[in-house]
Amino acid sequence: MLGLALGVGRELGSSMWMVLLCSLGALVALKWFLQNANSWYYETPLGEKKFSLPPGDLGWPFIGNMWSFLRAFKSSKPEAFLNSMVSRFGRTGIYKTFMFGSPSIIVTTPEASKKVLTDDDAFKPGWPVSTEELIGKNSFTSISFEEHKRLRKLTAAPVNGYEALSVYTTYIEERVISSLEKWSKWEK
Structure with missing residues (x-):
């Protein structure tokens, strides 16, 4: 009878371990899937162009990297967000990320900024959709x-130009003289 009880106990113990291992495996697979979902959704339609994207990661679905970004900026070390990018992806100066509801590129060095601002063929100006909605469709951005x-x-x-500014010089001169006269009459 004791042998039967030990056998049942072993079966329950091994099946519990199996359930625990399967649950752990499912959690790891779910975490991996969720962390890569943004990349699949946004990068797959790019086809061959996705290989020219800078290093980085698009983070979790819907929120991207906003948690780590906000955590870094609420702490006393706001540069921690960029430092984590540098430590994970190298010192490239330009990284892909998912911020404010859309895929974004972060530029961190003057050299990379110059490349982005002067290479009109490779980089098109743009703002996150949420920003465009706030500013308006006909704004300069x-x-x-x-x-x-x-x-x-x-x-x-x-x-x-000189002609446009010369119209204002008389007005500016009068305002400066008036202000200086007022100041000179003040008591010390």
Whole structure:
């Protein structure tokens, strides 16, 4: 009878270990799947272009890397977020990530910034959808480069240049003299 009880106990013990191992394996697989879901969703449609993306990771679905970003910026060491990118992916100066609801590129060095700002063929300007919704569809951040250039010429022309500024010199001179006279009358 005791042998039968020990046999049943061993079977329960081994089946419990099996359930525990299967559960642990399922949790590891689920974590791996969730951590790679953003990459599959956003990078797979890029086809061959995905190989030209900088190193980095897109984080968890929906939230991306925002938890680690916010944790770093709420701490006394906000550079911890970038330091973790450098330690994980090397000192490339440019990293892919998922921030503010969309895939993003973070640039951390002057050299990488120059490349991004001057290479119009490889990099297109853009803002996260949430930012564009806040700012508006017709703001300077949402229009094409050509349209931005045209609007800048229209708005900046009246205030740029010697002739435009010479109109204001008389007004500026009067304001400065008036202010200096007021200051000179103040008691020390």
